[in-house]
Amino acid sequence: MRGRPAGGNRGPSARVLAVFLLPALALYTVFIVYPLFSALQYSLFEWTGTARQGFLGLQNFAALFTVFPYDEQLIVAFWHNCLFFIGTMAVQNTLGLLFAMLLHRRRFGKRLFQTLYTLPYMVSPIVVGYLWLLLLRPQFGALNVLFENIGFDFLARPWLGDPDTALPVVILINAWQWLGFPMLLFGAALAGIPDEYDDAARVDGATGWRAFRYVTLPLLTPAIGTVTVLTFIGNFNEFSLVYAVGGSQGNPAFSTDVLGLLFYRTAFEGGLNAIGRSSALAVLMFVFIFGIAVVANRYLRKRERELT
Amino acid sequence: MSVDVLDKPPVTSHPVTRRGPAGSQQSKVVLVHLLLWGYALVAVGPLIFMVVNSFRPGAEIFNDPLGLPTGAYFGNYVEAWQEAQFGTYFANSVLVVVSAVFVGTAVSAMAAYPLGRYTFRGHGVFTAYFIAGLTLPIRLAAVPIFYLLGSMGLIDSRIGVALVYAASGVPFSIFILTAFFRGLPRELEDAARIDGAGEFRIFALVMLPLVKPALATVALFQFVQLWNDFFFPLILLRTTEKYTLPVGLTFFFGQYQTDWGAVFAGLVITTMPLVVVFLLLTRQVVNGLVAGMSK
Numbered sequence: 155m156r157g158r159p160a161g162g163n164r165g166p167s168a169r170v171l172a173v174f175l176l177p178a179l180a181l182y183t184v185f186i187v188y189p190l191f192s193a194l195q196y197s198l199f200e201w202t203g204t205a206r207q208g209f210l211g212l213q214n215f216a217a218l219f220t221v222f223p224y225d226e227q228l229i230v231a232f233w234h235n236c237l238f239f240i241g242t243m244a245v246q247n248t249l250g251l252l253f254a255m256l257l258h259r260r261r262f263g264k265r266l267f268q269t270l271y272t273l274p275y276m277v278s279p280i281v282v283g284y285l286w287l288l289l290l291r292p293q294f295g296a297l298n299v300l301f302e303n304i305g306f307d308f309l310a311r312p313w314l315g316d317p318d319t320a321l322p323v324v325i326l327i328n329a330w331q332w333l334g335f336p337m338l339l340f341g342a343a344l345a346g347i348p349d350e351y352d353d354a355a356r357v358d359g360a361t362g363w364r365a366f367r368y369v370t371l372p373l374l375t376p377a378i379g380t381v382t383v384l385t386f387i388g389n390f391n392e393f394s395l396v397y398a399v400g401g402s403q404g405n406p407a408f409s410t411d412v413l414g415l416l417f418y419r420t421a422f423e424g425g426l427n428a429i430g431r432s433s434a435l436a437v438l439m440f441v442f443i444f445g446i447a448v449v450a451n452r453y454l455r456k457r458e459r460e461l462t
Numbered sequence: 463m464s465v466d467v468l469d470k471p472p473v474t475s476h477p478v479t480r481r482g483p484a485g486s487q488q489s490k491v492v493l494v495h496l497l498l499w500g501y502a503l504v505a506v507g508p509l510i511f512m513v514v515n516s517f518r519p520g521a522e523i524f525n526d527p528l529g530l531p532t533g534a535y536f537g538n539y540v541e542a543w544q545e546a547q548f549g550t551y552f553a554n555s556v557l558v559v560v561s562a563v564f565v566g567t568a569v570s571a572m573a574a575y576p577l578g579r580y581t582f583r584g585h586g587v588f589t590a591y592f593i594a595g596l597t598l599p600i601r602l603a604a605v606p607i608f609y610l611l612g613s614m615g616l617i618d619s620r621i622g623v624a625l626v627y628a629a630s631g632v633p634f635s636i637f638i639l640t641a642f643f644r645g646l647p648r649e650l651e652d653a654a655r656i657d658g659a660g661e662f663r664i665f666a667l668v669m670l671p672l673v674k675p676a677l678a679t680v681a682l683f684q685f686v687q688l689w690n691d692f693f694f695p696l697i698l699l700r701t702t703e704k705y706t707l708p709v710g711l712t713f714f715f716g717q718y719q720t721d722w723g724a725v726f727a728g729l730v731i732t733t734m735p736l737v738v739v740f741l742l743l744t745r746q747v748v749n750g751l752v753a754g755m756s757k
Contacts, residue, residue: 165580166661174665175588178573178632181565185607185629186595192606204609253501256494263498269741270502273509276736278690280708281729284715285512288722296511296527303528330505391599394692398712414601421605422697429605436602444597 190440196433202426214427214434224420224431230408231416238325238412239389246329247381250336251374255366257337258344268341272334279331283398286327290314314399317409324399324410328392336381343377344370379454383447390443393418413439509733516730520723538727542714546724548731550703551710558620558695558706559688562627567681569628570635571673575665577636578643579651589640595633600626601693608697618700626694631684642676643669682743689736707732 166174197214200207218224253271257264274282289297290313298310313323351373355365393414396404402419404411417439421432515523516538517531542548576582577589600607607626608617616622646669654668670677692708699705702713711732718724 165582166576170661171576171580171582173662174572174576177569178592178636179588181569181625181629182592182595182632185610185626186598186600186603186632189603189606189610190598190600192610193603196606249501253498256498267498267502271505273737273740274505276686276740277509277733278692278708278711278736280690280692280711281732284711284725285508285729288725289508289511294524294527299527330508333505387599391601393601394690394708397692417602417604432605436605440599440602443599447597 193433193436196429197437199430200427201429204429210430214430215438217431218435218438224416224435227408227411227416228413228435231404231411231413234321234404234410234412235390235392237321238328238392239386241322241325242329242332242385242389243382245326246333247336247385249329250333250381251340251378253333254337254340254344255370257341268334268338271337274331275334277331279394280398282327282331283395286323287314287399290323315406317407320400320406320409324396327399328395331395332388336385339381340374340377343374347373376454376458379450379457383450383454386450387443387447390439509737512726512729512733515722516726518723520721523722523726535723538723539731541721541724542727542731546714546718546728547702547705547710548707548714548728551705551707552731554620554704554710555689555706558624558627559685562624562688563631563681563684565624566628566631566684567635567677570632570680571639571670571677572665573632574636574639574643575669578640579646579669592633592636596637598633600630604693604697607694611698617698618704620699620704623694623698623706626698627684627688627691631680631688634683635680638680639673639676642673646672678743682739685739686736 165171198210198212200210200214218228253267257267260267277285289295292298292310292312292315301307301309311319313319347370351369352365355361355369360368391414392412396410396412396415397418400406400410400415402415402423404415413435417432417435420435421428424432514531517535518529519535519537522529522532543552573588573592577585577592611617611619611622611626614622616625650668650672651664654664659667690708692712695706695709696712699709702710705713711728714728715725
């Protein structure tokens with residue numbers, strides 16, 4: 155066969171290499187890399203519909219902070235993403251760690267509980283959103299009916315219709331869907347801790363909370379770091395669930411609006427210069443999310459080295 | 463011996479008195495079980511509720527939201543499948559997702575093979591170039607992708623969505639598969655080479671069968687993501703006949719919100735394929751999730 159290497163280790167010829175690499179290279183470059191660079195370029199120009207006008211420099215970026223309604227909505231949406239992250243860390247990842255601890259070294263039922271807890275992850279965020287919308291309906295919503303039946307009438311409220319409760323409830327719904335993720339990752343990390351650490355802690359008289367705080371928790375730092383960074387990336391890219399619950403406007407009254415929705419509105423429901431401004435927003439979001447993730451990762455790796 | 467480890471640390475406020483009499487140990491075990499089963503109910507309850515209600519007529523759901531089905535009623539499914547076009551959406555989802563996963567996995571396996579087995583000029587650059595894609599949020603390139611497909615005549619086309627989907631799986635698949643190819647022993651390859659097999663034969667007949675588990679993980683991981691994706695069909699498809707399930711569901715929900723029975727059936731139709739896949743292949747999915755998370 156032609157293009158066959160003469161020796162075992164010399165590797166294939168350039169032509170053979172090309173045949174192996176080109177399909178993936180072409181697909182990935184055309185549909186992912188090129189569009190991402192285009193977004194950067196788009197953001198520097200003014201657009202009238204799909205026609206490119208003059209070079210604007212950073213004016214599209216500036217417009218996001220100065221022109222109504224972007225200036226108001228950007229801050230609100232950004233703050234909601236921050237709350238999303240804080241709430242998810244506090245509820246989803248803490249519970250994930252708790253359940254990972256409870257299931258660790260359980261001989262019976264570990265796989266069963268893992269499967270049950272991870273099941274909601276398999277469900278499309280759109281389905282999750284609609285399902286909870288139906289469950290939490292003010293009238294005929296199963297959960298509110300349940301609350302009334304057991305005498306907790308005060309809990310029967312329009313949870314997703316009230317601007318004060320909509321965002322926290324969406325965060326809880328999101329946590330419900332994703333809890334299996336941190337649980338599995340923490341479970342894997344716990345399984346990697348040698349038994350000697352626990353035994354040593356016990357010999358030193360450290361039990362329960364103290365053993366957890368001073369032995370287990372430090373050893374989990376790498377896993378906690380990974381979960382934190384991935385939660386951050388996931389939360390700042392939030393879109394489908396909030397779209398299902400509150401539409402592209404983040405209803406009620408923008409109370410569930412996040413950056414992903416704002417980007418969608420700017421790009422596909424925005425006015426004349428939609429392309430320029432939405433691309434600027436995309437670049438801004440990318441720089442922010444990517445930047446924080448890289449910095450956080452570097453910091454965590456450093457912490458890890460100090461601890462080991 | 464392992465009870466301390468099983469403890470739920472943050473709740474108890476008296477760490478010193480924990481090694482108390484057997485009674486308190488027992489109550490802790492009970493508490494742990496209560497917690498585990500309690501959350502199991504929270505995790506699965508809504509899904510069971512969804513399935514149960516999909517077998518109840520709409521009027522019955524209104525009258526008694528918490529009731530059990532009085533019999534298996536398939537009317538919702540008939541309505542959703544035929545009148546609400548869920549049959550069409552389902553076929554579109556299968557078509558788009560399966561072809562995208564197939565193409566994405568195939569090209570990734572081909573690229574991962576030389577990257578995992580050989581060192582050649584540009585090896586490092588190619589690897590870095592592909593791996594960089596792991597961190598790129600593709601959705602932010604939505605507008606350029608929209609116009610790119612427009613220039614190719616692929617707006618409102620299932621092929622367009624499938625191409626974007628196939629490309630989106632490439633970085634992760636190459637990342638995982640390269641590692642697997644690297645781990646394979648060299649002897650097999652040498653033996654095949656002595657027998658006169660060329661590079662393509664070695665790849666297709668010797669190496670590929672050996673990385674089957676990795677191929678399954680990678681394909682499954684893509685399948686879950688793409689089956690559930692809502693964003694790209696939302697922006698790239700316009701005719702309802704071409705909608706995949708998540709967008710079709712949105713369209714349907716907007717119009718028939720009050721037809722609860724059919725809505726629940728639609729939710730179940732969208733969800734079932736993945737739940738079946740998940741229950742059949744829990745181990746691979748779990749591995750895939752953890753691999754995907756620790757990327």
